[in-house]
Amino acid sequence: MGKVITIDHPLIQHKLTLIRDKNTGSKDFRDLVKEVSLLMGYEVTRDLPLEEIEIETPVCTTKSKVISGKKLGIIPILRAGLGMVDGILQLIPAAKVGHVGLYRDPETLEPVEYYCKLPSDVEERDLIVLDPMLATGGSANAAIQFLKNRGATNIKLVCLIASPEGVKVIQKHHDDVDIYVASIDEKLNDHAYIVPGLGDAGDRLFGTK
Numbered sequence: 001m002g003k004v005i006t007i008d009h010p011l012i013q014h015k016l017t018l019i020r021d022k023n024t025g026s027k028d029f030r031d032l033v034k035e036v037s038l039l040m041g042y043e044v045t046r047d048l049p050l051e052e053i054e055i056e057t058p059v060c061t062t063k064s065k066v067i068s069g070k071k072l073g074i075i076p077i078l079r080a081g082l083g084m085v086d087g088i089l090q091l092i093p094a095a096k097v098g099h100v101g102l103y104r105d106p107e108t109l110e111p112v113e114y115y116c117k118l119p120s121d122v123e124e125r126d127l128i129v130l131d132p133m134l135a136t137g138g139s140a141n142a143a144i145q146f147l148k149n150r151g152a153t154n155i156k157l158v159c160l161i162a163s164p165e166g167v168k169v170i171q172k173h174h175d176d177v178d179i180y181v182a183s184i185d186e187k188l189n190d191h192a193y194i195v196p197g198l199g200d201a202g203d204r205l206f207g208t209k
Contacts, residue, residue, distance in 0.1 A: 003178045004167055007043045012036055016160065016182050020198045026207040030083055033132060033205065036160060036182060037087030044128060044158055044180050045091060073098055073125040077143050078115065080202040081130040084158070088128060098122065100129075100143045111142035116150075123151030132201040134162035134181070135194050137169030144174050156180060161197060163188045 018024055019032045051068035054061060072092055076082050078101035085097060101115030119125060127147060131140050134157070144155055157170060158180045165188050170179055185194045193199075203209055 001171060001175050004171075004184075005043065005178065005180045006184060007040050007180060007182055009039060012039050012182050015039075019160065020196065022199065024204075026204060029204045033083040033160065033201075034087040037084040037130070037158075038090050039087075040158060040180060040182060041088045041091040044088075044156060071121065071125040072096070073119050073122060073127045075100060075118070075127050075129045075143070075147065077102065077129065077131040077139055080132045080205060083132060083201065083205040084130040084160075088130065088158075095128075096125065098127075100146060102139050102142055104138070111138050113142070113146055116146060118147070118150060122147065123153065125152070126154045127152050127156070129155060129157045130159075131157070132160045133194060133197070134159040134166035134170070134179070135188060136163075136192050137166035140166070141169050141173050144170070144177060148174075160201075161185050161194055163194045 015032050015036045019029060019036065048070055049068045050065040052063050052065055054063050072095040074085060074088050074095050075098045076085050078099055089095065096119040098118035099115060100113065102111045103114055105112050129140065129143060134140055140157055144157065147155060156178050161183045162181045163185055167179060167184060170177060185197060187195050189195050
């Protein structure tokens with residue numbers, strides 16, 4: 001079973017409160033999502049492998065550690081996942097960025113892929129899927145399956161907040177995927193919104209309704 005990691009660092013929890021506040025405007029909301037994503041990135045990348053190389057400091061020659069050439073990919077789920085990309089890229093600027101776009105069929109209610117652009121070597125990369133909200137889990141579940149269908153084998157899911165229901169969906173269908181969140185909220189309401197949540201992340205990021 002994949003792990004569920006709640007990152008409860010005080011700075012993350014403080015900024016998450018500001019993100020939740022309905023009075024936080026789009027600019028501040030975008031900045032805060034970027035900042036929290038960056039802070040979460042430290043935990044998400046904790047297990048990156050290291051190798052030892054020899055360098056010269058101003059004082060002497062020494063051996064020191066660097067990341068051992070691991071290929072990484074960042075995959076935001078359109079559109080709200082875009083708000084998390086820059087924060088992660090600040091930590092790992094060499095990562096490739098792919099995109100997955102989904103919409104829900106109004107009749108079947110099933111997620112439908114309308115856009116997918118991935119690194120050509122996606123099967124060789126450790127992928128970090130980004131989506132601020134894990135509500136019903138439908139979009140994240142579908143996006144992860146689309147990646148697996150294209151050969152991806154090592155996937156992590158990173159969300160700001162999640163519902164217990166959404167977490168269960170990912171664990172049921174993708175028990176090899178670790179989930180990183182800043183908070184697991186109380187529940188979903190009758191409209192499938194996370195409670196207490198933060199509203200519609202995409203609308204708040206981009207100022208739309």
